[in-house]
Amino acid sequence: MAEPEGSPPLPPLPRRARGARPAFHDEPAVDRLIAMFVALASEVSVLADRVATLEQLTGIGHEQVDAHVPDLAERTWRETRREALVARVFAALDDEPGTLAGGQRPEDYWETIAKIERGEV
Amino acid sequence: MKRIEAQQAHAALAMGRHDDRARADFAFTLRNHVTSRWMPATRTVFDHRAADEFARAHGRRPQSPQEIRTAMDADPWYRFYLSARRASQEAIWAAVIPPAEQLGRMEMPSAPRGALRLDPSVEAPAYVGAIDIHCMPGGYLADRGEGDTAAGAVYDRGVYLYMSGLMGPLNDGVGQLTVQFLKARMPDFAPRRILDMGCGVGHATLPWKAAWPEAEVIGIDVGAALLRHAHLRAESLGVAVAFVQANAEATGLEGDTFDLVTSSIVLHETSARGLPAILAECHRLLRPGGVMCHVDQPRFEDDDPWATFLQENETHYNNEPFWRRYRRLDLEAEARAAGFGEVELATLAADVVRQSQNNAPDDPRARARGFLALLAVKHG
Ligand SMILES: C[S@@+](CC[C@H](N)C(=O)[O-])C[C@H]1O[C@@H](n2cnc3c(N)ncnc32)[C@H](O)[C@@H]1O
Numbered sequence: 001m002a003e004p005e006g007s008p009p010l011p012p013l014p015r016r017a018r019g020a021r022p023a024f025h026d027e028p029a030v031d032r033l034i035a036m037f038v039a040l041a042s043e044v045s046v047l048a049d050r051v052a053t054l055e056q057l058t059g060i061g062h063e064q065v066d067a068h069v070p071d072l073a074e075r076t077w078r079e080t081r082r083e084a085l086v087a088r089v090f091a092a093l094d095d096e097p098g099t100l101a102g103g104q105r106p107e108d109y110w111e112t113i114a115k116i117e118r119g120e121v
Numbered sequence: 122m123k124r125i126e127a128q129q130a131h132a133a134l135a136m137g138r139h140d141d142r143a144r145a146d147f148a149f150t151l152r153n154h155v156t157s158r159w160m161p162a163t164r165t166v167f168d169h170r171a172a173d174e175f176a177r178a179h180g181r182r183p184q185s186p187q188e189i190r191t192a193m194d195a196d197p198w199y200r201f202y203l204s205a206r207r208a209s210q211e212a213i214w215a216a217v218i219p220p221a222e223q224l225g226r227m228e229m230p231s232a233p234r235g236a237l238r239l240d241p242s243v244e245a246p247a248y249v250g251a252i253d254i255h256c257m258p259g260g261y262l263a264d265r266g267e268g269d270t271a272a273g274a275v276y277d278r279g280v281y282l283y284m285s286g287l288m289g290p291l292n293d294g295v296g297q298l299t300v301q302f303l304k305a306r307m308p309d310f311a312p313r314r315i316l317d318m319g320c321g322v323g324h325a326t327l328p329w330k331a332a333w334p335e336a337e338v339i340g341i342d343v344g345a346a347l348l349r350h351a352h353l354r355a356e357s358l359g360v361a362v363a364f365v366q367a368n369a370e371a372t373g374l375e376g377d378t379f380d381l382v383t384s385s386i387v388l389h390e391t392s393a394r395g396l397p398a399i400l401a402e403c404h405r406l407l408r409p410g411g412v413m414c415h416v417d418q419p420r421f422e423d424d425d426p427w428a429t430f431l432q433e434n435e436t437h438y439n440n441e442p443f444w445r446r447y448r449r450l451d452l453e454a455e456a457r458a459a460g461f462g463e464v465e466l467a468t469l470a471a472d473v474v475r476q477s478q479n480n481a482p483d484d485p486r487a488r489a490r491g492f493l494a495l496l497a498v499k500h501g
Contacts, residue, residue: 005492006398007226007266007267007268007414007429009225010222010225010265010266010269010271011265012222013218013221013222013258013259013263013271013275014139014219014258014259014263015254015258016258016259017214017256017257017258017260017440018252018253018260019252019253020441022207022437023203024200024203024204024207025200027202030201030204031204033209034201034204034205034208035204035207036179037208038151038205038208038211038212039208039215041147041151041432042144042147042148042151042212042216044217045141045143045144045150046140046144046147047145049139049143049146050139050143051139054137066211070226079153083463085295085410088215088356092208092416108254109440112251112442113250113252113308113436113442114495115247115251116247116248116251116392116393116442116446117392117393117442117445117446118393118445119392119394121246121247121248121251121394
């Protein structure tokens with residue numbers, strides 16, 4: 001977009017809400033699996049849409065697609081794309097280490113709510 | 122219930138590229154699935170299993186919202202639902218943040234019809250920034266400086282997806298509803314100066330200018346990046362509105378100068394201290410005879426503990442800190458305490474409320490629900 005002269009680029013945006021994520025299952029792995037499943041379903045849906053877009057725009061048939069072997073440049077581009085996909089699908093695993101490192105506890109959330117409800121802030 | 126019509130394009134809207142849009146489309150589909158299929162199914166699980174389990178342990182079926190919660194928290198389907206629902210909320214933000222990030226610094230229009238007045242010395246009240254409301258990463262106050270509109274771009278897309286498009290292509294369903302209500306309730310009212318408090322990106326601000334084109338319309342909020350987005354959006358849509366960074370509790374605007382002070386879905390995100398201060402500020406800002414009109418979520422109905430239980434989930438799992446308390450407040454008494462003489466409450470029924478409260482197709486009570494309008498007049 002239009003970058004005003006001399007301004008440094010903006011830092012990345014945060015990807016998760018602050019605070020510890022609530023636990024819904026006694027076994028934390030279940031919550032993580034559900035989050036991964038949602039992310040994975042999202043990626044599958046995106047791909048299906050992309051295929052549909054390509055079919056609409058080009059009218060290329062199945063045989064041509066089956067016979068296609070990517071060259072090195074194409075392989076490199078796809079690898080980068082897949083790396084990003086893996087990062088998105090398994091993002092749920094990043095959550096806990098981040099919370100632990102930030103020292104955030106679930107109790108902090110309820111302490112803040114109590115303050116707001118009591119009118120202390 | 123949902124509305125597939127695409128969000129209306131404008132210069133500030135961050136739609137991203139093909140896959141960004143497809144990811145957002147998926148988040149839309151999943152969110153609607155949660156409210157229209159899973160949310161009603163929670164009742165089935167309660168009636169057919171969770172309540173029975175509770176009765177086996179306690180000798181009677183659950184009565185209060187708290188007892189319903191105890192019963193449901195023990196149910197494996199319900200836990201899975203909560204977990205998936207939380208993930209669906211996160212999927213909305215995950216879809217809309219990257220396109221907002223791609224915007225970089227946005228250039229503000231050089232010859233605007235309206236205005237943007239930012240004031241870095243404005244301090245946001247603690248309740249706005251203490252928790253990332255709706256689990257929106259960075260919250261309302263995220264601001265990376267000059268030209269940053271990301272918090273606004275994220276909010277603009279997020280509202281559309283979260284509300285299943287029912288807010289309309291311009292996300293202005295609540296604003297439109299409020300305008301219609303006021304025009305019907307006070308047909309001779311013709312405000313010349315209008316203030317929209319907690320305007321966010323201006324979704325509910327622009328309808329006031331459309332309703333009374335001669336009026337001067339001002340929107341205030343504490344989030345600078347929200348206001349930059351609001352300004353760019355309004356200019357792109359050709360609507361002359363001034364967006365000003367100010368705290369609604371103490372705006373610094375001149376008293377006795379407004380004919381109408383309004384807000385749209387703001388009060389439930391304030392606090393037990395902030396809300397009375399905001400109402401008192403409304404009273405100060407209005408000219409004698411001026412009108413205050415706030416529209417927000419309705420009070421909990423004590424005779425419907427199930428609805429209350431469902432709604433309280435927003436505090437438990439969707440970062441809504443003041444929600445539980447707000448929805449038990451006596452707003453009429455609050456308005457009187459702020460100095461207003463004539464006060465009334467009205468229900469504005471709408472599909473968008475139903476979607477967010479209980480999207481069960483066959484729940485007659487849900488159909489009658491609406492936003493609550495707090496209407497008051499300042500005496501001369
Ligand atoms: C749910 S949003 C509603 C935005 C907008 N009115 C709409 O209808 O889309 C609540 C907004 O209120 C703002 N807000 C909350 N407390 C405020 C205060 N004391 N002063 C100014 N803005 C406030 C927040 O920054 C946020 O943008």
